[in-house]
Amino acid sequence: MSGTQVFAQTVLNGLLMGCIIALVAIGIALIRGVMDMVNFAQGEFLMLGMYCAFWVNRLTGLDPLLTAPIAGAVLFVLGAVMYKTLVRRVVGAPMLAQVLLTFGFSIVLVNTALFLWGAEFRTIPETWIRGNVDIGGVVIGVTTLVPAVVSVIMAAGVYWFMVKTRMGRALQATAMNKHAAALVGIDTERVYALAFGLASACAGVAGSVLALSYYVFPMVGTVFNLFAFVAVALGGFGSIPGAFIGGLIIGVADSVTGFYVSTAFKYVVAFGIYLATVIWRPKGLFGW
């Protein structure tokens, strides 16, 4: 392989992983945009989506690709319930309460997964999709291509929902001004629950398809969560297309430093990008 091909391969791998990060990031951006809080448990929802795919596959033999809607639905319900029972209490509360609540919840989820399913790395043994695609010497495994495509479709779906549907516009209206939205008859409580559910569903779908090509283990969410935060910061904390592009950038940065420098320092690069963004361009790369 020539140097250019290796580079192209590295960038492409990064873009594919970036699509998954992007979908997780969209969930964070959505919650941040609508209810002005940051969810530190988003990565753990991804982890739950992965286990969802794993267990459905193990118990029924259903392909992980088909479990994506199931994982999405399960996580939607979980997110909405989490909002109704716990998160509702800290909307508008001091930031510290919000950070701690979601942080604590992520500790609960990681350790519950550890308790129920153990610490071992699991993989899904068989799937329908296999083989490789060769584009001029750059080889992509179909098991990494399909998750990326699903992520893009899901992200586009969320964007379409936000822009085109009545409910999505209610979400946007609530994000702009909660009281004004309530005055024109929008049930803001329902909107918040919906936003939280939708954000969790994004992570669930991302997790389900990620399980095709990645190890399933209780701590998997932490890494993706931190990367997703950086992506959201790049995108300007609240913009859905921004978060998506931020996710792609982080995916590429991760892959390129991992390959050319050292895998040990890829976090350093990601966090460096975060610090540089929030300090010099606090509104994100695409904000103004």
Add this chain to the structure above:
Amino acid sequence: MKNQWTIVLGAIAVGAVLPYVFPGPFPRHVMIMVLVYAILGTAWNILGGYAGQVSLGHAVYFGIGAYTSTMAFIVWRLNPWVGMVLGAVIAASVAILMGYPTFKLRGFYFAIATIALGEMFRILFVNWEWVGGAVGLEPPIIKGDRLMSMQFHLSKVPYYYILFIMFLCVLALVRVIERSKLGYYFRAVKDSHEAALSSGIDTTQVKLVAVAISAFITSMVGTVYAQYLLYIDPYVVFAGSISVKVCLVAILGGEGRLMGPFFGSVVLVLLSEYSRVLFGGTGRGIDLIIYGWLIVFVAAFQPRGILGLLGLKKQYAPEVMRKHA
């Protein structure tokens, strides 16, 4: 006023005899950990509680303290007491250097930046071979229990008293800050950044002072902890879980209150140490599940902490002053 001093002196007396009321290595270990987190929480409280800058990366200063004294001990045979001061100075300097860019950020942005810096420091130390890399370091063992070498092999009690005296000093310092002009600057910055700026307070400088004091104390505890364990590695002293726990003891007890971190530490350390003993052996993280739920419930139901729950008011701001503020 006289009554108050009776309580204070009584509490000090109780603290002084406690290791002999509950002898045995495990209760003493728990008491030591309560003091460790009480001091760390109090140090965090200066920045997070009084000045309102929520840091989730205090393990950085803790780790610097542990590593500086241990490395200086190994390389130069420097006395750990001197190493402790050296580490504290380095930690405060690092805090100021990192504070310059990050104090431009508010709220979430600042909190996530501190997480990012915390992770970066841990990765740096894992990959830094000179300081032992991922394997970690062991301070040289000095024979005999001597205060000079800060090593006691026969009994844990001397560590308890070192930390106990440190805790009293830190409380006294925070008490002085609470009532000084600096304390009012801190609270002004916390309540409204804009208002503080417009009344002529150099907010960045105030935050830098807060983080420097906070890092200085945190680092000193790091040194004592390293001498207590006699082994450190980046996963122990730069752990993100330390950063969270330090913040949590302050919130649990009641942030921005003098004794808040102490009460938070008592509850949290007792809970985590005893649940670890009861369930930790399973390797299935039951103790951490309980710990996580505790965090969730404190945040959702009682953000004012235990002292708030008991209906105690913050002393520094009597109602009269609130009304005129």
